Amino acid sequence: GDSVTQMEGPVTLSEEAFLTINCTYTATGYPSLFWYVQYPGEGLQLLLKATKADDKGSNKGFEATYRKETTSFHLEKGSVQVSDSAVYFCALRRTGNQFYFGTGTSLTVIP
């Protein structure tokens, strides 16, 4: 069945460091791929998405490219800030509207 595997955390980085959170997926067909973020005390927020192969989603300095050949959707940011501290979830959605999420990766950015 459909599933998402993402890098386990927690991840701790210094401010301005480069961030990569790995995400790979298993799905039949052509799913849409997403990154959601949950800041402390808040709900999940859509960070970025890509709906087809080779699409790049980007938002707030974060990027992820839909790689069908490697079934991956890794999240990257060139220079993280303290305000990026949160839990990040990779997810896919096929036909229908059901999401499949990864386990989440907790990121802490220290000044």
Add this chain to the structure above:
Amino acid sequence: EAGVTQFPSHSVIEKGQTVTLRCDPISGHDNLYWYRRVMGKEIKFLLHFVKESKQDESGMPNNRFLAERTGGTYSTLKVQPAELEDSGVYFCASSQQAGGPGNEQYFGPGTRLTVT
């Protein structure tokens, strides 16, 4: 515009008791979803309402869980009787449409359920 709200934010109950979680979707959103994150694991889909009807309840773990959406507005998720493995964070989400441009799901902050 108010977002998705959930009540309570945290509930601690004893095994065998009953708990009811509530979700208020964004006004006008016909689609409402429940998800659950058991500690350290992935967020899993529980069910999907379209208005007051259950469109997909394939993720409901067992018959101790009952979801309702009378009148097609807010929804409740009742766990009766609660077991230890029910502990986790329960998220609610809503969307205007199930497919197409209006299908983005907006999530609430979640209810953290602890069963002791």
